[in-house]
Amino acid sequence: MYFYFVYILKCSDESYYIGITNDLEKRFNEHQSGYKIDSYTYKRRPLTLGFYQEFNDVLQAIYFEKKIKGWTRAKKQALINGDFDMLQILSECRNATHY
Structure with a gap:
């Protein structure tokens, strides 16, 4: 059986990178080492x-x-x-037509 991981990386510029992989450790190491020079995370390491x-x-x-x-x-x-309480609050609809 294969497992898949959705992950969020915190970049040095305070941005986030979201990805999916079936080998989290390998993929993280690829991001961290700068495996692809044209990737979003390359210039945002560590x-x-x-x-x-x-x-x-x-x-x-x-x-x-x-x-x-x-x-x-x-x-x-x-x-x-x-912080699942805050996540719930932030997920609530805030427009005038919400009941």
């Missing part, structure tokens, strides 16, 4: 692993990766911090 979630189903992992890529910075930060 990096730290802020968050990861393991999945058994690649389609669920892809769905989650795409979902969190669309989140605000505050929501990503709450996820990294494990």
Whole structure:
């Protein structure tokens, strides 16, 4: 059985990189070593692993990766911090038509 990981890297410029892999340690080392000179993380090293979630189903992992890529910075930060109460608050609809 394969496992898939969705991960968030915290970059040296305080930005976040979100990715998916089936070998988290190898992929993190590739990012950290500058494996691809044209990658987003290359000039933003050093990096730290802020968050990861393991999945058994690649389609669920892809769905989650795409979902969190669309989140605000505050929501990503709450996820990294494990602050699920804040994540819930930040996920609530705040427009005038919400009931």
